[in-house]
Amino acid sequence: MPGNSFIYLSSMFEKKEGSIESQIFRLTNRVIKLTYHFKTHGKDYSSQRGLWKILGKRKRLLAYLFKTNLTSYQDLTNQLGIRKLKRN
Numbered sequence: 133m134p135g136n137s138f139i140y141l142s143s144m145f146e147k148k149e150g151s152i153e154s155q156i157f158r159l160t161n162r163v164i165k166l167t168y169h170f171k172t173h174g175k176d177y178s179s180q181r182g183l184w185k186i187l188g189k190r191k192r193l194l195a196y197l198f199k200t201n202l203t204s205y206q207d208l209t210n211q212l213g214i215r216k217l218k219r220n
Contacts, residue, residue, distance in 0.1 A: 152197050153208055159190040160212050191217070 166183045197205045
């Protein structure tokens with residue numbers, strides 16, 4: 133796995149260990165790791181299920197952060213390079 137594929141942000145470690153931002157940061161790194169895994173193991177369906185669960189949890193955390201702290205949500209999505217939530 134290429135070493136530069138993970139996201140390293142020093143500002144993320146200044147926050148508390150269990151904060152919403154740090155949880156989203158860790159989940160995003162796990163998503164990157166699993167997507168790299170699927171490039172070589174395309175039929176690993178149990179890991180796909182785990183990826184879907186991680187994406188769902190990250191989506192719920194992002195929705196909560198969007199409701200509670202919009203500026204932090206915008207900064208985090210820009211830093212991590214993830215798409216914004218779809219709002220109906």
